[in-house]
Amino acid sequence: xxxxxxxxxxxxxxxxxxxxxxxxxxxxxxxxxxxxxxxxxxxxxxxxxxxxxxxxxxxxxxxxxxxxxxxxxxxxxxxxxxxxxxxxxxxxxxxxxxxxxxxxxxxxxxxxxxxxxxxxxxxxxxxxxxxxxxxxxxxxxxxxxxxxxxxxxxxxxxxxxxxxxxxxxxxxxxxxxxxxxxxxxxxxxxxxxxxxxxxxxxxxxxxxxxxxxxxxxxxxxxxxxxxxxxxxxxxxxxxxxxxxxxxxxxxxxxxxxxxxxxxxxxxxxxxxxxxxxxxxxxxxxxxxxxxxxxxxxxxxxxxxxxxxxxxxxxxxxxxxxxxxxxxxxxxxxxxxxxxxxxxxxxxxxxxxxxxxxxxxxxxxxxxxxxxxxxxxxxxxxxxxxx
Numbered sequence: 001x002x003x004x005x006x007x008x009x010x011x012x013x014x015x016x017x018x019x020x021x022x023x024x025x026x027x028x029x030x031x032x033x034x035x036x037x038x039x040x041x042x043x044x045x046x047x048x049x050x051x052x053x054x055x056x057x058x059x060x061x062x063x064x065x066x067x068x069x070x071x072x073x074x075x076x077x078x079x080x081x082x083x084x085x086x087x088x089x090x091x092x093x094x095x096x097x098x099x100x101x102x103x104x105x106x107x108x109x110x111x112x113x114x115x116x117x118x119x120x121x122x123x124x125x126x127x128x129x130x131x132x133x134x135x136x137x138x139x140x141x142x143x144x145x146x147x148x149x150x151x152x153x154x155x156x157x158x159x160x161x162x163x164x165x166x167x168x169x170x171x172x173x174x175x176x177x178x179x180x181x182x183x184x185x186x187x188x189x190x191x192x193x194x195x196x197x198x199x200x201x202x203x204x205x206x207x208x209x210x211x212x213x214x215x216x217x218x219x220x221x222x223x224x225x226x227x228x229x230x231x232x233x234x235x236x237x238x239x240x241x242x243x244x245x246x247x248x249x250x251x252x253x254x255x256x257x258x259x260x261x262x263x264x265x266x267x268x269x270x271x272x273x274x275x276x277x278x279x280x281x282x283x284x285x286x287x288x289x290x291x292x293x294x295x296x297x298x299x300x301x302x303x304x305x306x307x308x309x310x311x312x313x314x315x316x317x318x319x320x321x322x323x324x325x326x327x328x329x330x331x332x333x334x335x336x337x338x339x340x341x342x343x344x345x346x347x348x349x350x351x352x353x354x355x356x357x358x359x360x361x362x363x364x365x366x367x368x369x370x371x372x373x374x375x376x377x378x379x380x381x382x383x384x385x386x
Contacts, residue, residue, distance in 0.1 A: 030068035063101030065342035076236035099217025107230035115352035167261035
């Protein structure tokens with residue numbers, strides 16, 4: 001089975017919905033908005049001043065495709081109808097549609113997007129290897145904690161994931177230690193070693209508010225008080241209820257990954273879709289690896305990323321360590337596809353791109369004003385927690 005490639009970005013296809021469906025008219029509004037070349041050409045509709053101009057940074061074509069592809073790819077019919085109603089309630093008011101797109105980009109897609117990259121590996125003197133037995137004995141206690149340390153979470157995840165990167169199968173060197181690693185290599189010359197991290201599926205706070213909208217849009221979408229609310233409206237399930245008190249530190253939300261696949265997954269360049277057998281039935285906890293058009297299958301093979309991966313349920317001292325939750329993985333996959341098909345992924349990559357601080361501090365640099373403006377916009381978007 002080949003690694004699945006999705007085109008990006010992609011114009012909205014013809015309306016796929018039936019005329020009697022709310023989604024039909026909502027999708028038509030998206031098709032109309034997609035034809036606009038910029039917010040400036042909608043001056044008649046956007047005549048009143050914005051209280052925040054950051055909302056206009058995402059052009060109409062991206063907003064239209066975020067909403068349109070969101071309708072097409074919604075993980076639940078309930079979520080599709082919620083989005084359709086919100087689009088129709090905008091009554092083709094472009095400011096409100098811009099605000100709604102902003103909500104879905106920064107309140108949903110952004111929750112899965114991590115511009116900072118992998119958390120650094122635990123150094124050798126903190127190697128989790130000798131402590132894995134202790135972690136196994138404390139598994140029940142650790143699974144219930146929302147304040148588990150990165151080291152504790154990594155140890156739990158390593159136990160479940162067989163001390164290996166789930167994407168490549170490469171064994172974690174720090175866990176094995178030099179002597180065991182040499183023994184493994186002696187038995188299997190093809191076995192690779194790596195340094196791993198804990199990769200989060202949802203990587204940003206679910207209690208975050210959504211900033212950067214105009215006053216009008218903020219009032220209209222007051223219901224979108226936190227990222228958790230936006231996710232629940234679109235997905236039809238509560239991520240907070242699934243993850244429990246452990247929140248983002250739950251094994252249901254993490255996996256073991258080495259540098260390359262971790263970075264690609266965090267940037268939404270990799271996502272997982274349920275694998276099916278020859279009869280079309282879903283294979284439990286088994287996923288096909290999909291990727292954006294910015295990557296080729298050849299590049300992924302060079303990273304040794306497998307075409308299909310499986311998770312398992314582990315037991316430590318009588319306590320179950322569950323695999324990543326399929327609903328959360330499915331929502332990550334939907335957001336990744338919408339982000340790439342719409343162009344929102346490229347927009348976020350540019351906005352959150354790490355810029356050279358020296359180029360900003362020296363204002364004689366030609367790019368300094370632009371760099372500074374981008375940094376200030378990122379600061380405006382820093383979520384407020386409630």
